[in-house]
Amino acid sequence: MPASRKQRVTLWEFFQSLGKTFMLPVALLSFCGIMLGIGSSLSSRDVITLLPAVGNPVFQLIFTWMSKVGSFGFSYLPVMFAMAIPLGMARDNKGVAAFSGFVGFVVLNLATNFYLTTKGILPSADPLVLKANNIQNILGIQSIDTGILGAVIVGIIVYLLHERFNTIRLPDALAFFGGTRFVPIVTSVVLGLCGLVVPLIWPWFAAGITGLGRLIHDAGIFGPMIFGTGERLLLPFGLQHILVAIIRFTEAGGTLDVCGREVSGALTIFQAQLSCPTTHGFAESATQFLSQGKMPAFLGGLPGAALAMYHCAKPENRHKIKGLLISGVVACVVGGTTEPIEFLFLFVAPVLYLLHAVLTGLGFTVMSLLGVTIGNTDGNIIDFVVFGILHGTATKWYLVPVVAAIWFVGYYAIFRFAITRFNIKTPGRESDALPVATPARSGSKSGYNVPEILTALGGAANIITLDNCITRLRLSVHDMSRVDDAQLKAHRAIGVVHLNEHNLQVVIGPQVQSVKDELDSLLRQQPTASDSTPLTV
Template sequence: MAKSAPKSAPKTTLWEFFQSLGKTFMLPVALLAFSGILLGIGSSLSSAAVKESMPFLDNTLLQLLFMWMTKIGLVAFIYLPIMFAVAIPLGLAREEKGVAAFAGFVGYSALNLSINFYLTVAGVIGNPTEEKAYGVKLILGVESIDTGILGAVIVGIIVAKLHARFYTYKMPDALAFFGGARFVPIISTLVLGVVGLIVPLVWPYFAMGIAGIGNLISHAGPFGPFLFGTGERLLLPFGLHHVLVALVRFTEAGGSLEVCGKTVSGALNIFYSELACPTSQGFSGSATAFLSQGKMPVFLGGLPGAALAMYHCARVENRGKVKALLLSGVIACIIGGITEPLEFLFLFVAPALYVVHAILTGLGFMVMGLLGVTIGNTDGNIIDFLIFGVLQGTATKWYLVPMVAAIWFVVYYSVFRFAITRFNLKTPGREIETKDALAFAVTGEKTTGYKGDIILAALGGADNLVSLDNCITRLRLSVNDMSLVNDAVLKANGALGVVKLDDHNLQVVIGPQVHMVKNEIQGLLPASA
């Protein structure tokens, strides 16, 4: 209980809240990416065109397998709002995470049942004209307003706040059974039940606002994808890019389109609907313009070119050490679609160069859209290129991707080499004092490649930590005293960068192995922590 005061301080900042919220999106989005791969492989290999061109695939057992992959690939697409409603309180909860996740499901169910009650009493249910006006849809077996991801996010935030307030709530002795963690789903049911009565009154205004954003993007023409791609990169260092990405992927801001007789909103939702629709002819360029294809010039060409430039600009005696560091970053970028291990190598030493990188990313989105490429999904890596580009046939114009990526490779290499040498930027291997850090980054002694005890000490020790979590590539922490955090020691022991967001919150960029580092540090903390 003594730690309750310092823990509350960081949580009061809006910055901390939004970056934490963005982090919670990763769990359903990761499943979405995998489900998309299953859906892409299954739907493409079971299509009539592929069976005609490759007759050996027209086998009953194989086709049943592909149809099964297509079916289970829809799991994240169909139930995505529910997953967000569960994942958000799960990710935001400090303790009793399982209860928070359960309450998220209960709250989402209560919301829709309450909306159904309102629509029934108001005479909307059973009136086709009114149902269309309200956007009524079958959700969890109940006719309700299709609030989509935004509704699920609202539920998740409310439940997370209720959980933080009530998971230690003490009831009178006669009702003690319902106290503590058990009270969280109870209060969530009541509160979301009331919210469900309000939603039909205010939802049309929310929908109009999101549609307005979508119209703004659509009327921007080719500059819509440019603004999206550039904005996403600029928000990435602060951990807020997930919010923008979710808005475009899953709401009307990413466009609306009728697919297989149903109106679908959100760029990624549209793409998956077209992928699963047997009568759909190709993919909508207006949707894929915001998806994987826009990342491919940078992920498959640009950043590898930047890595080569950094290698050539390193001191000769340091190139052997830098080589492994850069190569691992390139592999993570091309195969995994994870760019931060490379981006954070130059973000802090050359912020202006990162802005150029963001603009070039936006141009990649715009160019792919103008060329009529139609490759969807989320990651922009070589897997997406093969599954959602090559396997879907030449209608996706996948053959243009290597050409554009090659151009981006040359542009990035030239720009980075000029900037590094002209302005003497201290990218990896350019400074003598970085030798120990570079050597350790690639030859660490422990299984993770990092010394958790040293990193913990550099963070001010266990007593200085208020919270410890991670996203895909970085530790996300709250501390009592930021002055105790030693940036130099962190960087000398494998950290690619340290981002101090305010007086209490920071991020330590590690790379793809960050979850192992977090677990190692967690294991060093006292049981009471």
């Protein structure tokens, strides 16, 4: 590809990049959820009655502090998305992009407040007026609550403005305002104008999201299954975050009155109930889309599939794949990260992956039918303990091990039959000896031989852009023929996904951030060829 021609970004790639930016606030949400879950459960009256020692005033102060800190992520979620999107998508000057995201979000709400005030709707404390116009207090500003969707729109607009204007050159008299300083300035103007339009167009957006929520609700018991299966099917393409965000943070995931406030989105409802002192128990309509649905597959099914792959491997290869499978199971059960296992069979047996997606969706429906109410995001053992066991038998946590055991046996039987019957080349069944990766260089924090990974990617001169999500490197390259998939896998890459002639993803696993950082360091030491386009980090 000629260096002079800018690489064209397809809609598919744009949404991949957008979904990746969701990971920063979602990772914080996961941590905040655990803090809030532990704090709220150990300060509850039921737990204190059962364990009087935790009623000690010092302990209660600690638990209350944990609840307060944990509630932060959910109180300021929209503004975090508005900042994280331009931060993650910007090519250069990411700090300016994030700052401009904050500016844009605030200005949008100030302009909306101005419009409502001019129309005589605000100021008002009448709850009927506020509800009729969907008005909430946002960062101290009375404005229309556009939720996560509004924040995503702000983030995208700011990103586009940043890419267009962050290198702008102004006349000498105005040069001080040029370059990166111009980005928050133009953001203020553009988002200020957008804020005047929000009251006119937002009812249409809200109606669309409500219609999607009604569609899911009308699906009845199949609603959670459609969501769970869809999320797994989108995962190989890196697009699952879009669907997840819609269900977790918008009206599509349900709307409920919690502590006198109307809350929308499955995860938002769950977290609001966690922090509301007058709420007892969790809404099944919200938790049916959350952690509990993943637990049959994550805690039972995939470990069963891993054991089947181990037993189906050639005896002489079992010791070589044992560490790979164990680390994959630990990442899945403890961290809720499934790709290290899923990518072991995704490419060699897509039908098995399709069946896994359906069984994951079925797990969502079964948990919902059983009335289990365990929330949060990850579906791992931490969520099971913090949001299940610690909140008492009302969550019906005791049903999870039973269903997980059934899924374990089912996955094991299905995978073992399919692998042996159709001679599927899962790890350890290859005709040739398994490749042995060379040791990581001294001082490597990731534990991977990153210089060899860079060589397998075609060298520094072949890389156009480099980024990562939760488990994979996301790259654009000049020449895809220079990428050596076999060598990448020999150096412990779990899988390689070729999206088109210039874009690929390399599945690394939980240590992907360290691998990306070391690659970034190598690229700075070995600058790309003079005809290459700038690196995106």
